[in-house]
Amino acid sequence: MSRVSLFVLSILWCGSTFAQEDIKLEEDLRPVWEVGAFAAAFNNPAYPAAGQNETNVIATPYGIYRGKVLRVGDGSIVRAVAIDKSWYELDVSMAASFGSDSNDNDTRHGMPDLDFIFEVGPQLKMRIADFEFAEHGRSELFFNLQARAAFSTDFSGINHRGYVFQPQLSYVQKGWLSEKTALSIRLSPSWATEDLQDYFYQVDTDYVTAERGSYDAKGGYMGTNLGISVSFEATNDIRVFVGGGMTFHSGAANINSPIFVDKSTYGLGVGMVWRILESKELVSGR
Template sequence: MLKINALFISVLFSFGVCAQADIKMEDDLRPVWEVGAFAAVFNTPEYPGSNQNKNNFIASPYVVYRGKVVRVGDGSIVRAVAVDKSWYELDISMAASFGANSDDNTLRAGMPDLDFIFEVGPQLKMRIADFKFAQHGRSELFLNLQARAAFSTDFSGIDHRGYVFQPQLAYVQRGWLSEKTALSINLSPSWATEDLHDYFYQVDSNDVTTERQAFDAKGGYMGTNLGVSISFNATDDVRVFVGAGMSLLSGSANSESPLFAETSTYSIGVGMVWRFIQSDELISGR
């Protein structure tokens, strides 16, 4: 159980990492280490293609260490500076989604609950363009190639749920509207193996009802996500972010499943990162 809890904390930490990380440019100087807390509330679909959303709240401490060789929490979980080049970075990609109570979902009533899902795997991040603006700061365009293993957990055990491949085109701009305001836009199609599609869309014979026929899910295209987020400094030590996302699911491999209800879904989130302490020593942001 201790390992499960530690894993859960690391997933929450990854959310804090993403929110804490401002857009880094080559000439930035940042503290070698910093410690703070992260909190956010999200409204998201219960699963891809669901016709019901739910609210979730998360809170977590975060720690950032920017060493000369290894960096932890500096825009990713962990990465080696040795493979951090001017045009590419190799690090770890992480994603997570909240669980859902099937009894609260009209399409899944009577079926097993959906557990908390987390994904982890390597990411190749390639900078393909950068821009400078006279009045709106600087920006960069990235192509991120992400491959992750997916797992579900009810915090008493872990089950492997297949693999996800998710290329992502990401645009980030610092100085949008004001010096400390950052804008991020990303577009990411995703494909998954059959195990993960089974978890969301499979209907076995014992789950069949008069309104829910049997369905054998298959692997393949899952959908494309479009996300936009804005972050800004409320104070020198508190940074606020607001984000919204849309999932475009037309053409999904299992759109014929009786559990698949919507070809487009929406999510929103708002949160804050509060830095408690930081080192006096500074280091390059890259």
């Protein structure tokens, strides 16, 4: 299995990473199921606080099911509608990042490669406010509590890498510039246990060089991400997503690591979701 393949699985589970940013108002009616294709390109840091970015491109089918009790790929991996109230939802949060070849990175050259990392855990999503604008649609403000277990894989085995705690303040607005345009703004600090911090920032004696001293990483604060994305309908069946973000690492627990390079990093992404087939039966968007 290639590095892209496991990321493709996460896309299949979530429907689409970018598609999650599309606001779903309570009165919206959507197909019970839909299938289509997703393509995207990402330019992100090789690892948190890395001094170099890497570009990855993916293309994959996707599927979404919006049942009366269970929903899959509708803005999350899986969600129990029975505990989906007007002001909170309990579902599953997921995050993923591509692996990185250390020999392509000036700071980590000669160190072990970073494998593909995926994170899974519960999420409590609370709607704390909603707004309606005369000319710019409707919006909602959410506060999400996310706790995830992190795993790395070289596709011959899976290693547990500790845990991540990531609260998130999320603002989403539908009808931002036009009826079919959506805006999303997210602010999310992250904390990680020592196992995951070791994976990124530890330097064992075997990998010490003249420019890279040994370092014993510790758990704690990793950084705060500010992300913005916009989506719009190119046609009735094709939706385009453009996003970017900055992560600020000042005050991070391992800022003194020799492979901790930049106190601020950026990421960019562009994607397209093409809905090919859908059910005639409709269900509420929430």
